[in-house]
Amino acid sequence: MADGITEALGISQDFKLITGTNGHSRKLKFLITGGCGYFAFELAKSLCNLGAAVTLLDIHLPGRIEKHLSDHLKFIKGDIQDYESVYKAFHDIDCVFHAASFGMSGVDQLNKDKTERINVGGTRNVIKACQDTGITKLVYTSSYNIVFDGTPIRNGNETFSVQDTSKFVDYYSITKHEADRIVLAANGSPVEGGGILYTCSLRPAGIYGPGERRHIRRIANYIEAGFIIMKIGNAKCDWVHVNNLIQAHLLAVCALSTTSQCIAAGKGYFVSDDDPSRVFDFLKPLFNGLGYQVPRYKCPFVITYSFAFLLEILLYLVQPFLQFEPLMTRNEVLKMEFDHYHTMALARKELGYKPKKYDFADTVDLYLKERKSECPKKSDVDWIWLGTKLTFLVLLLSVLLQVCF
Structure with missing residues (x-):
């Protein structure tokens, strides 16, 4: 295990990604859908540093990621909209992190067909491929959006849900809500080989951290273009540093294991820095x-x-x-x-989540x-x-x- 990784991520020093029987041990094998995205790739690097083998599944391989590929970090070109490509990639995998999505911000939010195909249809393919290849652990990267319809949320918790998705004004929220639902509904379903599929959903706030460019570049361009001359609201809301989100995903794997009595199975958790701000x-x-x-x-x-x-x-x-x-x-x-922030009480209690403090100014620098x-x-x-x-x-x-x- 790489020195300092567990400390940097806020997890215990005895965290291990090795399994074995009859005195033999091997590295756990993970697959990450949308593996070349910002958060997904940061998660992959942390998994490799902790001793795991990781496969990135994505539609293209950026040059910045290609140079990191090794015996422990592999890339498979595939589209989660195509079941056959997902099925082929899922063989000989212990756990899947499903992080692929579309329509999060900007003009993409208005693309109904593509958002539905990827976020809902793609998630159905991921679940089916887990079942058909005998994978027993699936961690879904969901979103705060699945419970926010413009109604203020202050110190919300996991019991809060949106029943009427017609209140959503974007396709991303609608489709992530449905994907979250079907992932949790798949918990306990049988898989090939006689096992059981255990699933959980992690619902992050806005992600920031070193190397994040999609959102910070967009906002910076608007500032420099002179667009933001007045405040557009000033809600109190949550944010999550990429390291805290990685911590939650690693802990979720442990919380889907029999040693933890599968405490996270079939459950969703909000994930943030637990430090809401305007x-x-x-x-x-x-x-x-x-x-x-x-x-x-x-x-x-x-x-x-x-x-x-x-x-x-x-x-x-x-x-x-x-x-x-x-x-x-x-x-x-x-x-x-409108305010929207949640308590991390359930994630702290059941996952052992302990968010570390980070300063957005460091990311900006x-x-x-x-x-x-x-x-x-x-x-x-x-x-x-x-x-x-x-x-x-x-x-x-x-x-x-x-x-x-």
């Missing part, structure tokens, strides 16, 4: 690092929500011809406007150092300006509508 308080280091101040005034909710709704309509109308990244979607407005070497292509700049013009036209229209009606 959106713009959390983002302050990014504003300041880019040379800007956090806006002082808040834009009225009715304006921002109408603005987001009109942007979604515009995207729907122009998508046959062009696509641009919306400043915000309705789901994102709701998440910034690393990002800004790398950003200096990034030079956007002219075509990227052109699309940003086009998106800027369309965005301000929609903002003006939304304001006029509120004034007139």
